[in-house]
Amino acid sequence: MLDRRDFMRTCSGLGLAGTLFPGVLWAQAQAQGAKKITKEMIENAAAIADVPIADDCKEMMLENLNDQAKGYEEIYKLHIPNSVEPALIFSPVVSGTKYETEKWPMKMSAAPKTWSRSVPKNLDDLAFASVRELAELVRTKKVSSIALTEMYLGRLKKNDPALKFVVTLTEERARAQAKKADEEIAAGKYRGPLHGLPWGAKDLLSTKGYRTTWGAGGFETQIFDEDATVVKRLDKAGAVLVAKLTLGALAQGDVWFGGVTRNPWNTNQGSSGSSAGPASATAAGCVAFSIGSETLGSISSPSTRCGCTGLRPSFGLVPRTGAMALSWSMDKLGPICRTVEDCALVLHAIYGPDGSDRTVQPAAFNWDANLDWRKLRVGYLKADFEKKPDEQQETAKEEPAATPEELKKGEERKKRREAARARAEYDKKYNEAALAKLKEMGMKLVPVKMPKFPYDAMVAMLTAEAAAAFDDLTRSGKDKLLTAQKDFDWPNSFRSARFIPAVEYIQAARARRMAMDAVAKVFEEFDVIVAPTSSQQLVITNLTGQPAVILPNGFRGSDAPKSSFEDPGDFRNSGGPGTPVSLTFLGGLYREAELLAFARAYQEATGFHVQHPKL
Missing domain, CATH: 3.90.1300.10 (Amidase signature (AS) domain)
Known part of the structure; x- marks a missing residue:
């Protein structure tokens, strides 16, 4: 049987690894249980991947594509453990990044007086x-x-x-x-x-x-x-x-x-x-x-x-x-x-x-703990706090259902969109209350925007690295042992990641560097940025490396929209009466001391953290 590692190496040598072509061609060969790649397979794969290949080139490719290259196989035989990192090391530090290196004794808050007299007889208290x-x-x-x-x-x-x-x-x-x-x-x-x-x-x-x-x-x-x-x-x-x-x-x-x-x-x-x-x-x-x-x-x-x-x-x-x-x-x-x-x-x-x-x-x-947080420069992601549910998405026209099954799925999608929109509308008041509280605390909140980049496209780096980290799991077929097997779960993601071209991974890394430089400039002007937890900042700062503090920001009331999902394992099953909401504070690279001091001040001013679930 053909070996995919040998095959991909050959495609790389022909300059085709940065396209969909090798993935499509390899899939065809595997689907047909072929021992050799044929000219017809090349033609079909080239048509699907939209890679123009002249007939005389196809003939020349056959011998190379069926040559048993050993490079990938030799690396695979190493059985590289999960603990071995790539030779290339990522650093979020960009030109101009400054951080403290001298260590000082930690200064905690004053000893609490909560239990100064006696300890509860029941330690569960x-x-x-x-x-x-x-x-x-x-x-x-x-x-x-x-x-x-x-x-x-x-x-x-x-x-x-x-x-x-x-x-x-x-x-x-x-x-x-x-x-x-x-x-x-x-x-x-x-x-x-x-x-x-x-x-x-x-x-x-x-x-x-x-x-x-x-x-x-x-x-x-x-x-x-x-x-x-x-x-x-x-x-x-x-x-x-x-x-x-x-x-x-x-x-x-x-x-x-x-x-x-x-x-x-x-x-x-x-x-x-x-x-x-x-x-x-x-x-x-x-x-x-x-x-x-x-x-x-x-x-x-x-x-x-x-x-x-x-x-x-x-x-x-x-x-x-x-x-x-x-x-x-x-x-x-x-x-x-x-x-x-x-x-x-x-x-x-x-x-x-x-x-x-x-x-x-x-x-x-x-x-x-006594840092004067009032002197910190605080911004807030104004557009994210004011963002309304995507009306365009809500009213997007779908193709007419061709079957009763498609009609049912379409109705379910509409129901889910309406539920998400209702929850977003309900939760908006908690973000508004947070901004009002910060102003009440005497903070001057300055509107700020995160730089625009195709951040979601850069997440391909995560997917590719994860697939590499669990390479043997996918190749051996042991991914079927994982409990979750939906389209958004790791087994399918790892398989899909094999079709991310190496060139595109590098391009995503270069785009990420541009984003890092731009986001770093934003934090030159601010010590803390206040953000809705569910906003795009989550993707942005995970890519660029800045720290975040996430803390409780209230609890939904009895009138909160209930979740339209029933499966506990479905990530979309969230919200509803009595459940918490949160707020996020972002800080500059390695400036956790200022970030935490400010977040602590807000937490103590609101007190949501002292509420606990009734088990």
């Missing part, structure tokens, strides 16, 4: 406390790490059947860490605000002695013999790992091999993802904090759905060593917490170069 509050209780020995660990382990076990957020409980490890933490604190060896606090890891972070499943069928028993850098750093900070939490298979959505992780505010909905378990467990008061990851919305989306506070750090601030790779030029690790300051305290423990992840910059993160 502390389940939703912030990291800052829990830290003070542990530091002053009013609550032991062992007690907190047992409380959170109990809540994980109690709520997992309904929320499905646990892959593996790390009970033995957790109890040993908690015991050590209490002994150290008793001996006066206090490590800092995370010492003794239980946390959960998204199950793409390798943990020695425990399985790391990536949420995917076929990887259920996978074990690595070393901890991820972030796990090591949280160990060093004295934090207690209590669970490996769910992610949608291979970091997409909330559908994993064990089911669908649910939204604590509405268990008929998924938690969104792919940091599904971290957001669901944090919102449900089952861990003190968690670590998630984002490539294109995987901290932002579940934080929004579950009502958490999430921080997506600048690309290249937190090392990803030991984490599953999806897109080497876009993956980022960050905390999902209950408050903004919690995110700052966790970030302080996990950021900085580790000598292995070559994308990490020597930037300093100097958290100062």
Whole structure:
């Protein structure tokens, strides 16, 4: 049989790899079970791909196309593990980018007085406390790490059947860490605000002695013999790992091999993802904090759905060593917490170069809870806040239905568009209220626009990198083991990505560099930019690398439009009465200190973060 790797190499040598031609021709050869490519196949493929090829060239191509080139096969035989990054390293730093490199002692907020007199008899009453509050209780020995660990382990076990957020409980490890933490604190060896606090890891972070499943069928028993850098750093900070939490298979959505992780505010909905378990467990008061990851919305989306506070750090601030790779030029690790300051305290423990992840910059993160946020330059994406549902899309004319089935599908599409439009209209008031609140806080909001580029087209880089990261999965046919198999799920995306020409990947990277330069100029004028979470900024800043804080911005009322979708695993099943909405704050590269300080001020002025789901 013909080998696709040999075939693509030959097409590349003929200058055809940058077109649809090789993909079409290879598909024809495979469909016909051919042992050789024929002239007729070339003619058909050329016609479909609109690549003009003269007859005499077709004859010359036959021998080359059927020659058994060995290059791709030799690389394939290497069985390159997911942990090996490409030789080319992405950096979001452009000319003129400046960031602090000198480190200063962290300045936390004043010790909270919430539990200054007595600790609740029922420790479950502390389940939703912030990291800052829990830290003070542990530091002053009013609550032991062992007690907190047992409380959170109990809540994980109690709520997992309904929320499905646990892959593996790390009970033995957790109890040993908690015991050590209490002994150290008793001996006066206090490590800092995370010492003794239980946390959960998204199950793409390798943990020695425990399985790391990536949420995917076929990887259920996978074990690595070393901890991820972030796990090591949280160990060093004295934090207690209590669970490996769910992610949608291979970091997409909330559908994993064990089911669908649910939204604590509405268990008929998924938690969104792919940091599904971290957001669901944090919102449900089952861990003190968690670590998630984002490539294109995987901290932002579940934080929004579950009502958490999430921080997506600048690309290249937190090392990803030991984490599953999806897109080497876009993956980022960050905390999902209950408050903004919690995110700052966790970030302080996990950021900085580790000598292995070559994308990490020597930037300093100097958290100062008393930073004067009133002096910051704040912009807002005016057009995005004022944007109305796409009327053109709503009234778009469709071809007349030719069959009853097409008619039914058309009616369903119309119903979904109307539901989305109704939800957008309903949610608009929360964004308007946010701007009004910021002005009430004394902020002068300056309208700003993001530069116009074909950002969605640049996402082809993510898709191509993801397909390469899981090359063997697709080639072996093991992609059929993944639970989700819809047209927008990874198996189909990975197959489709094989038809992205190498030339177009490079062109997307060049366009991305132009966008990086343009977006960097915008942030030269602003310290913080306020944005609707669901706006185009999500794609833009994930491509250009700027950080984002996502925080609760209210809860939909009983009159909110209900979701028109019933499948918990359908990402479109969202919204409805009693569910959270969010707001996003954007910052300049490696300027998380200012960004978090401003977001904290807004959070404390609104208080939405203190509301919790009734489980």
